[in-house]
Amino acid sequence: MALTPQDVSRIANLARLELSEAEQASLLGELNGFFDIVERMRAVDTTGVAPLYTPLSAVQDVALRLREDAVTEPNDREANQKSAPAVEGGLFLVPRVIE
Secondary structure: OOOOHHHHHHHHHHOOOOOOHHHHHHHHHHHHHHHHHHHHHHHOOOOOOOOOOOHHHHOOOOOOOOOOOOOOOOOOHHHHOOOOOOEEOOEEOOOOOOO
């Protein structure tokens, strides 16, 4: 997929960018280079390749250092809602802004 100068102008307009002709030409080359890389990556057959959670796991065994998923903080809902102007059923009440 190759972009045209008109595509770059449209993208710049949508992004509310004011680009000079030189900047548009430079951006066109950079964007087309990016899309070339994406096309080359798509051409690689990755059937049967497991996804990596870190690039290091491709060359060495990496043990994830994850903490146990356990509650460590007490439930202080009432204390946290003391300063709220309006609370009902444990929820903050806010004024209606749309009728």
